[in-house]
Amino acid sequence: MSHIKRRIVTILKDNELDAEEKVEILRQLEADSLSKERSATEGMTAVDGDDGEDLKAIEQALRKMGQAPVEAGASSL
Numbered sequence: 521m522s523h524i525k526r527r528i529v530t531i532l533k534d535n536e537l538d539a540e541e542k543v544e545i546l547r548q549l550e551a552d553s554l555s556k557e558r559s560a561t562e563g564m565t566a567v568d569g570d571d572g573e574d575l576k577a578i579e580q581a582l583r584k585m586g587q588a589p590v591e592a593g594a595s596s597l
Contacts, residue, residue: 524549524574528581543585550578550590 531537531545553575579589 522571522577524553525577528577532581532584537546539585546578546582546585546587547590550575550582552591557571564583 527549528546528566529544537545555574582589589597
């Protein structure tokens, strides 16, 4: 299990965080992951070899929280 996936599980199971706080943390992870992928497409940094799996896991967690993921089409890259 990747670092991000472990972090997502920890966030979702944390009873001290309310739903809004969990969504806020997941949104930050989503933004970071999108930024990393955007940088890779611009040749700035190498993606960690996760083939977008981290972003997919974050999007799945957001859906579990009743949220829609950010549109990640070509215009966002």
